Amino acid sequence: MLSEHPWHDPATDDDKFADLVLQADPGLTLIVECKRAKETELIFLREQGAKENRNRLITRSWVTSLRTNGACPVNEWTDVPYIPASPLAEFCVIRKNNQRSQELLERTAAELVRATEAMALQELTIHKRQRTRLSRIYTPLIVTTAKIIICDLTLENFDSVTGEIPEGDFETVPFVRFRKTLSATGNVEKKADLGDLAKQSERSVLVVHSASFVEILNKLDVGNIAGLANELWGTQ
Numbered sequence: 676m677l678s679e680h681p682w683h684d685p686a687t688d689d690d691k692f693a694d695l696v697l698q699a700d701p702g703l704t705l706i707v708e709c710k711r712a713k714e715t716e717l718i719f720l721r722e723q724g725a726k727e728n729r730n731r732l733i734t735r736s737w738v739t740s741l742r743t744n745g746a747c748p749v750n751e752w753t754d755v756p757y758i759p760a761s762p763l764a765e766f767c768v769i770r771k772n773n774q775r776s777q778e779l780l781e782r783t784a785a786e787l788v789r790a791t792e793a794m795a796l797q798e799l800t801i802h803k804r805q806r807t808r809l810s811r812i813y814t815p816l817i818v819t820t821a822k823i824i825i826c827d828l829t830l831e832n833f834d835s836v837t838g839e840i841p842e843g844d845f846e847t848v849p850f851v852r853f854r855k856t857l858s859a860t861g862n863v864e865k866k867a868d869l870g871d872l873a874k875q876s877e878r879s880v881l882v883v884h885s886a887s888f889v890e891i892l893n894k895l896d897v898g899n900i901a902g903l904a905n906e907l908w909g910t911q
Contacts, residue, residue: 682793712821719764730760741809849887
């Protein structure tokens with residue numbers, strides 16, 4: 676485990692520090708941002724009836740595979756099936772003291788994504804210099820004291836004038852996969868259109884309640900990654 680690990684943010688040209696970097700076998704790394712939030716709720720919005728977002732395994736993580744011969748067949752954001760499953764959401768509303776806050780989870784998540792990319796590059800540079808193999812999956816994770824709530828709502832009932840949700844089904848959960856466009860570092864020349872660019876720019880950030888953090892860590896593991904296993908842990 677590393678704490679207060681330094682990294683350079685290319686978006687702001689500032690030197691910053693990651694709260695925690697947790698490593699486990701086989702080749703799993705979590706870049707963790709800790710957020711203490713008193714009397715705060717993170718309400719993740721999900722369209723009612725969207726069964727595909729109920730319990731998801733897929734998490735878009737940074738995957739690096741460096742061979743001893745210098746080849747690097749994988750070094751990018753890739754969909755990885757993590758267990759256990761969790762709800763998936765693209766939108767979050769922050770509520771403090773029962774009032775809507777102007778804070779955005781996207782800002783923290785986007786910075787954490789950049790930290791993940793920076794630390795993956797750090798490790799890749801070290802292994803290239805040493806001419807050693809590197810097989811690793813990097814996943815950003817926010818651990819928070821804020822209550823994590825899933826709100827299933829019917830979009831037709833959303834009040835576009837007031838920006839309020841008149842009704843919805845609310846459920847407190849231990850963690851979610853927050854997935855949306857948080858980075859635009861992809862190669863534009865290789866994209867078919869803006870929709871393709873947006874899709875490839877999607878990132879996943881695990882958002883975990885602090886009371887469930889240790890339990891989730893003990894359960895967290897990659898599932899069936901047959902398509903990646905040979906690239907990551909092949910014999911070359």
